[in-house]
Amino acid sequence: MKKLRITIDGKVYDVTVESLDDPAGAPLSVPSAPRAAVTAPESSSPAPAAQPAAGPGAVTSPLAGRVVSIDCKPGQQVSAGDALVTLEAMKMNTTIAAQAAGTVGEISVGVGDAVAEGQTLLTIK
Amino acid sequence: MPISKDLLANYRKRHAAALLGGGEAKLAARRKKGVMTARDRLENLFQPGTFMEFGLHAQHTCTQFGMAAKSMPGDGVITGVGYVDGRPIAAYSQDFTVGGGALGRIHARKICDLMEYAMQAGMPVLGINDSGGARIQEGEDSLSGYGQVFFHNVQASGLVPQISIIAGPCAGGAAYSPALTDFLIMVKDTANMFICGPDVIQAATGQKCTMAEVGSAAAHATISGNIHFVAENDADALGIAKKLLSFLPSNNITDPPHHFADKLDLGPNPAFNDLVPEDPKSPLDVLKVIALLADDADFLEVQADFAKNIVVGFCRIQGIVAGIIANQPMVKAGTLDIDASDKAARFIRFCNVFNIPIVNLVDVPGFLPGLAQERGGIIRHGAKMLFAYAAATVPKITVIMRKAYGGAYLAMCSKDLGADLVFAWPTAEIAVMGAEGAVKILYKKEIAEAPDPAARAAELAAEYRERFASPYAAASKAMITDVIEPAQTRSAVALALRNTLSKRETRPPKKHGNIPL
Numbered sequence A: 001m002k003k004l005r006i007t008i009d010g011k012v013y014d015v016t017v018e019s020l021d022d023p024a025g026a027p028l029s030v031p032s033a034p035r036a037a038v039t040a041p042e043s044s045s046p047a048p049a050a051q052p053a054a055g056p057g058a059v060t061s062p063l064a065g066r067v068v069s070i071d072c073k074p075g076q077q078v079s080a081g082d083a084l085v086t087l088e089a090m091k092m093n094t095t096i097a098a099q100a101a102g103t104v105g106e107i108s109v110g111v112g113d114a115v116a117e118g119q120t121l122l123t124i125k
Numbered sequence B: 001m002p003i004s005k006d007l008l009a010n011y012r013k014r015h016a017a018a019l020l021g022g023g024e025a026k027l028a029a030r031r032k033k034g035v036m037t038a039r040d041r042l043e044n045l046f047q048p049g050t051f052m053e054f055g056l057h058a059q060h061t062c063t064q065f066g067m068a069a070k071s072m073p074g075d076g077v078i079t080g081v082g083y084v085d086g087r088p089i090a091a092y093s094q095d096f097t098v099g100g101g102a103l104g105r106i107h108a109r110k111i112c113d114l115m116e117y118a119m120q121a122g123m124p125v126l127g128i129n130d131s132g133g134a135r136i137q138e139g140e141d142s143l144s145g146y147g148q149v150f151f152h153n154v155q156a157s158g159l160v161p162q163i164s165i166i167a168g169p170c171a172g173g174a175a176y177s178p179a180l181t182d183f184l185i186m187v188k189d190t191a192n193m194f195i196c197g198p199d200v201i202q203a204a205t206g207q208k209c210t211m212a213e214v215g216s217a218a219a220h221a222t223i224s225g226n227i228h229f230v231a232e233n234d235a236d237a238l239g240i241a242k243k244l245l246s247f248l249p250s251n252n253i254t255d256p257p258h259h260f261a262d263k264l265d266l267g268p269n270p271a272f273n274d275l276v277p278e279d280p281k282s283p284l285d286v287l288k289v290i291a292l293l294a295d296d297a298d299f300l301e302v303q304a305d306f307a308k309n310i311v312v313g314f315c316r317i318q319g320i321v322a323g324i325i326a327n328q329p330m331v332k333a334g335t336l337d338i339d340a341s342d343k344a345a346r347f348i349r350f351c352n353v354f355n356i357p358i359v360n361l362v363d364v365p366g367f368l369p370g371l372a373q374e375r376g377g378i379i380r381h382g383a384k385m386l387f388a389y390a391a392a393t394v395p396k397i398t399v400i401m402r403k404a405y406g407g408a409y410l411a412m413c414s415k416d417l418g419a420d421l422v423f424a425w426p427t428a429e430i431a432v433m434g435a436e437g438a439v440k441i442l443y444k445k446e447i448a449e450a451p452d453p454a455a456r457a458a459e460l461a462a463e464y465r466e467r468f469a470s471p472y473a474a475a476s477k478a479m480i481t482d483v484i485e486p487a488q489t490r491s492a493v494a495l496a497l498r499n500t501l502s503k504r505e506t507r508p509p510k511k512h513g514n515i516p517l
Helices: B005-019 B024-032 B038-045 B105-121 B141-157 B170-177 B198-205 B211-215 B218-223 B234-245 B271-275 B286-293 B338-353 B371-376 B378-391 B406-411 B435-442 B444-449 B452-466 B471-474 B486-500
Strands: A002-008 A011-017 A058-062 A065-070 A081-088 A092-097 A103-109 A120-124 B050-054 B077-084 B087-094 B123-128 B164-165 B169-171 B183-187 B190-193 B229-231 B300-302 B310-317 B320-327 B358-364 B395-406 B421-424 B429-431
Touching: A058 B229, A065 B038, A081 A120, A103 B190, A120 B170, A120 B211, B005 B471, B024 B452, B038 B077, B038 B123, B038 B429, B050 B105, B077 B105, B077 B190, B087 B105, B087 B406, B105 B141, B123 B170, B141 B170, B164 B170, B169 B170, B169 B421, B170 B190, B183 B218, B183 B234, B190 B211, B198 B211, B211 B218, B218 B229, B229 B234, B271 B286, B271 B486, B286 B310, B286 B358, B286 B395, B286 B486, B310 B338, B320 B338, B320 B486, B358 B406, B378 B406, B395 B406, B395 B486, B421 B486, B435 B452
Parallel strands: B087 B123, B123 B164, B164 B183, B169 B190, B183 B229, B320 B358, B358 B395, B395 B421, B395 B429
Antiparallel strands: A002 A011, A058 A120, A065 A081, A081 A092, A103 A120, B050 B077, B077 B087, B300 B310, B310 B320
């Protein structure tokens, strides 16, 4: 059993993949709806707003939106203030700029992806 | 007969000893570390020779725990009145070299006496906090002292401006006196402020954290929003306090220090036009608009690092002191969220209570959508802005630059919320909601039945936008004063402020409204 996140036409799906070589595994399950659906917690008191875990050097999205353009390439040297990714949210483009100088590592999103607040967009080393 | 030599010698000896606080060695050690002494700070603040000290010879009254024989010059705090830019300011400065600046009964009494004097004389109060906390030897006298200081902070609130500098430790209950004042300036590196420090948090909850995360100037300036300015060092903190005072009246019945120009410059400034991007999706940097609006581009931004999707601060516009509240489309698309609402609402209320006219620069697509916002109480927090604007009776001038959608537009001081004059750029989009969302509701059936629903929806949205995403629909209903070219913004706002300064608005007397806190 392996958990994967796939993006189709800009919609993000969390899928659980079962290896058919493993007879003890659970059946393959693909949720039909995008992740936007949120279930209420069972307790009556709301849970505090948890910041999604982001590793060191992670550049996260300040708000939910859609990726309009990727303005950097993996391995590229960037300085503080350089544009990394452009998001569209609330009918407005928001430029995500580098907070500090570094080298662009893995870019985790593509053009057209829907991203959630706090989601890691890319890493800077 | 001249005065007795002995009396004079005794006076001079006592006076000199009291001025030295915790003694020359301790004062020298602080200066060597690059930290000002309590008295250095006041000397740096005030015009030379203007400081009149209250209670230099005060001493503690504690007799327990071997305290009876111990001298505490001034009881660990220097209080008095001095001049800044020709105006008297009441100030106190806690002396860390005297018993760690800890607060005892007389220490608290001196601060309260100063605040009472300042309230009666109508002058601002500046408190410089640098204290180890309560003087444990004095027990409940010390606790009671804090309570009295808090009570006086609240009495003074709205009567005279209160500014706090956090220059050293400010822990536990001590943090609540600055928190009750109008503006907090915190010195980077040397100051910290918290209710429960890392040790207490770990003992009580097992959670490990650092002082930088809990109580540093950076944490308070960016995350908690507890402070308004971060200073590099003591001198910078005092500089910020002086700059801030230069925009504030001495009390609630005087006007702020306007510098009226002999004649207004009412010509256009094409630089405004150049700032407006052609593509409505490209964000406009509102700080650049403010730089053009303010005299000499001189803008004192308040809480610059907290809730950056809204910008607040002070400037003069052709000499008239104004408080600016502006959406920042560069951050979170300029949406209003919980922190932005809290930041703006408090600033609006400060301006109102101290007669500072308000100028609102609007480019807001709405409230920030999100589960965390709804569950965090955006309804209650956003309501603070509506409340603060509607309750404010100072001149309120609104400029709608681009987006002005739904409740967030009202929350940015529309005509309905009491704006005296409203100007809109030709790029203004004033609408109850975005075109795409609106047509889905208005033409639900028509879109569903169309051969190509998406194409029909886009067509209808374009029609809707044509009709409503402009200032003219609102202008035709007399909801705005005028549509102006961006180039006319500074002259229109300056003239509007001049015209509205004489505004008098009286409302039925009541104890106070019930702002949704």
